[in-house]
């Protein structure tokens with residue numbers, strides 16, 4: 001067992017873990033964060049995506065011991081208990097989800113992408129959106145709804161942040 | 169499934185890492201980005217007793233020294249897309265990186281890991297061969313410099329010995345009158361390549377003076393397409409010989425057959441992608457000539 005300290009969604013906690021335990025399992029089991037979904041455990045489906053130091057990472061390909069001292073965010077930290085982040089709202093209105101299993105991974109992958117587009121004040125082509133989400137697999141939607149949700153979230157967020165010039 | 173038990177060691181310095189790797193021998197493995205090793209451990213295809221986490225080591229440099237580009241073992245794939253020297257001097261390298269996995273993988277996976285893992289269809293081993301790179305390996309016994317052409321021995325097999333790790337990859341800067349391109353076909357964008365081909369040409373006065381062409385997806389390690397290279401020598405840049413080069417290569421190969429693609433399909437992809445990569449390289453050469 002190895003002693004580590006993690007800061008998860010703003011809460012700091014020390015715990016003892018076996019080195020072989022995946023961050024995904026530790027977040028689910030020790031922190032009770034069931035929004036961290038595990039699909040393939042091989043890095044192909046993106047369901048387990050969380051932010052480590054603000055960067056999307058696959059928690060199924062990360063050992064918890066590697067994260068000693070790190071700051072981690074899961075989908076539970078996005079949009080409050082009612083999931084009111086503009087991207088989450090757009091997933092609802094644009095049919096960006098059906099069964100919802102993959103959704104936390106999409107949200108964690110795409111929130112930084114949406115923010116970057118808003119910062120750069122540009123609406124990406126669909127191809128760029130699809131590339132950004134190419135690490136996530138969705139078996140329900142056929143992806144069109146997700147692409148539409150990303151576009152809507154970028155537009156809405158630009159409008160909310162003072163209507164930066166919004167091409168496309 | 170989850171990994172079998174192991175001990176985790178965080179390397180504090182390169183010497184520390186090398187001492188640990190020397191101590192554990194076959195039982196120890198460096199942990200880079202973990203984007204290949206952890207999936208293998210989750211599937212229990214790899215069961216190392218000791219992981220030596222090298223992520224804290226100062227091996228994330230990209231530097232040009234004289235006519236060599238040195239890339240540290242911990243450089244993450246996504247970084248090449250932002251490096252000016254890669255975009256300007258190593259176009260085929262730049263093309264190839266965009267085909268590696270997906271953005272989350274590219275922000276974590278390292279060149280040291282990709283080279284050492286030696287997946288038969290990985291891009292960076294092919295890129296290393298394309299530019300005639302040298303792999304710099306270190307162990308507690310010292311340094312070895314291994315030509316990329318001699319490094320990849322088969323699927324997941326390299327010239328690295330137990331206790332040795334990659335510390336850097338050195339790419340000779342291509343000469344001024346050169347151009348390259350990298351082409352790939354994969355089932356889905358984020359998948360490993362079915363077949364990929366990189367081409368790098370040197371030219372003078374509108375003609376090709378030398379070519380180096382490397383393909384994955386034909387054998388279990390990247391191979392040079394020597395008949396195609398020979399077919400191009402002395403030919404005009406106007407690229408009309410690209411198809412002939414592709415055919416010359418495809419005629420002499422007997423590609424692997426697997427659940428992804430038949431041998432015949434791989435052969436036709438090898439011909440087509442060689443042709444496209446050469447054509448693109450020639451187009452870039454002509455554009456550079458016009459500036």
Ligand SMILES: Cc1cc2nc3c(=O)[nH]c(=O)nc-3n(C[C@H](O)[C@H](O)[C@H](O)COP(=O)(O)OP(=O)(O)OC[C@H]3O[C@@H](n4cnc5c(N)ncnc54)[C@H](O)[C@@H]3O)c2cc1C
Nearest residue numbers: 043200201202203204205269277278280281284290291334
């Ligand atoms: C879904 C998915 C898709 C992918 N698609 C592609 C793709 O299209 N193309 C592609 O090329 N790759 C692909 N990859 C693999 C990815 O590029 C990996 O990052 C890379 O192969 C290994 O790098 P790493 O740093 O993650 O290595 P790790 O996983 O940490 O290590 C891999 C192996 O190399 C050893 N190792 C690590 N660093 C060193 C070192 N410095 N010296 C010696 N040995 C070392 C480890 O011990 C291990 O045996 C994909 C991965 C996933 C999960």
